[in-house]
Amino acid sequence: MAIPTEKELLASACHFGHRKEKWNPKMAPYLYGVRKGIHIFELEQTRTHLTEVCNALKKLQTEGKTILFVSTKQQSIPFIEHLASVLNQPMVTKKWIPGLLTNWSTIRRRLKYYLDLQKSFQTGEVEKYTKKEQVQLRKKLAKLDTALSGVSRMTGIPDAVFVLDAIRDRVAVLEAAKLKVPLFGLCDSNADPDHFTSFVPANDDAVKSVALILQTIESELADAKNRNDKEGGDDEDSPIPAVSPLAAELREKQA
Numbered sequence: 577m578a579i580p581t582e583k584e585l586l587a588s589a590c591h592f593g594h595r596k597e598k599w600n601p602k603m604a605p606y607l608y609g610v611r612k613g614i615h616i617f618e619l620e621q622t623r624t625h626l627t628e629v630c631n632a633l634k635k636l637q638t639e640g641k642t643i644l645f646v647s648t649k650q651q652s653i654p655f656i657e658h659l660a661s662v663l664n665q666p667m668v669t670k671k672w673i674p675g676l677l678t679n680w681s682t683i684r685r686r687l688k689y690y691l692d693l694q695k696s697f698q699t700g701e702v703e704k705y706t707k708k709e710q711v712q713l714r715k716k717l718a719k720l721d722t723a724l725s726g727v728s729r730m731t732g733i734p735d736a737v738f739v740l741d742a743i744r745d746r747v748a749v750l751e752a753a754k755l756k757v758p759l760f761g762l763c764d765s766n767a768d769p770d771h772f773t774s775f776v777p778a779n780d781d782a783v784k785s786v787a788l789i790l791q792t793i794e795s796e797l798a799d800a801k802n803r804n805d806k807e808g809g810d811d812e813d814s815p816i817p818a819v820s821p822l823a824a825e826l827r828e829k830q831a
Contacts, residue, residue, distance in 0.1 A: 579627050580788055582619040588784040591617045593765030603765050606777035615765040617777050626776045626789060629760050630796040636736050636758075637663060637800040644727070646748045647740035648672065651783050655790045656740065660726070663797050666734065667726040668748070677751040680733055690720040691728060736760060740790075741780050742767040762789065 585591065593599065593607065593615030606625075608618040636643055645667045647656045653669045660667035668676070676683055694717060696702045702710055737752040739745050739761035752759045753771040762780040763769045769777075779785040 579623060579630065580792060582623055584788070585619045585622055585778070588788040589782040590622055590778040590785040590788065591619055592779045592782065592785075593617055599765045600768055602769055603763065603767065603777065606763075606769075607765060617765070617779070622776060622778050625774065626778075626792060629774050629776055630793055632758075632774050633736070633738070633760060633793060634796050634800045637797045641735035642666065642730065642732075643736045643738055644668065644730070644734040645738045645740075646672065646745050649741050649744055649780075651781075652740050652786045652790070655787055659790055659794045662794055666728075666730045668745075669726060670722050672745055672748050673723060674747060675751075676727070676748075677733055677737075677755055677757065686720075687724055687728060687730070690717075690724045693717050693720065733757060736773075738793075740786065742769075742772075742775075762786075 580588070591608075593603075595613055596610050596615055599607075599615050603615075606618060606621050608616045610616065633643060643663070643665050645656050645660045645665060647653065647669060648671060656667055656669050659665075673683065693713065697714075697717065702713060705713065733755060734757065736758040737748065737760070739748050739752075739759065742749050742761060742763055743766060749759065749761075749771050758773040759771055760774050761772060761776070763772065763775040763777050764780045767780075769775055776789060778789060
């Protein structure tokens with residue numbers, strides 16, 4: 577999938593920003609003007625920046641680096657989950673855990689507990705507990721699964737972070753900036769682009785806009801991953817699941 581043309585970006589509503597009253601003046605260089613009270617992006621710049629972001633992320637993917645994909649915006653979650661799964665990269669789609677980056681030592685211990693608990697159910701070790709205790713542990717696992725399953729394979733601070741909505745997931749942006757982790761993502765007309773290493777100035781609300789941009793990134797990075805797999809051998813690990821089978825089973829019973 578090639579980088580979308582300006583016409584394709586237009587057809588996917590990538591050009592729509594927010595109402596002019598809600599804009600961030602730092603985004604002025606990337607805006608074409610105002611139409612009916614709505615800021616309009618200059619799509620030539622959107623396309624150029626999308627190319628830059630894809631090239632930067634592609635380089636990281638080719639080098640086998642870890643890219644953490646973040647979006648807790650409901651309409652974008654399926655796209656982010658699919659993207660992270662295809663690329664075998666970590667993701668946050670439910671809720672950003674405060675301190676996920678800046679308090680990594682504590683999060684790492686919590687991850688170890690989560691993985692050990694998951695393993696105890698897989699091996700049957702949990703059967704040494706009473707039925708009541710097993711029920712409590714299953715509930716705890718389901719809760720931890722929601723919070724941590726997407727980052728369960730992270731062994732350290734990621735090499736880069738991609739944030740879809742800089743306003744909604746502002747804590748993720750600030751934590752990455754504080755640790756000087758390279759930050760990529762989308763910046764709508766109300767966002768602050770200063771913390772980003774590279775960004776795509778575009779509509780981050782419309783499903784068509786989000787889908788086109790993330791599908792472009794997926795296509796570019798998947799090619800890099802495939803080349804990397806052929807050179808280094810296929811990765812035996814399966815893609816990171818959004819929910820573990822045990823947690824899914826528990827949720828079905830609760831439903």
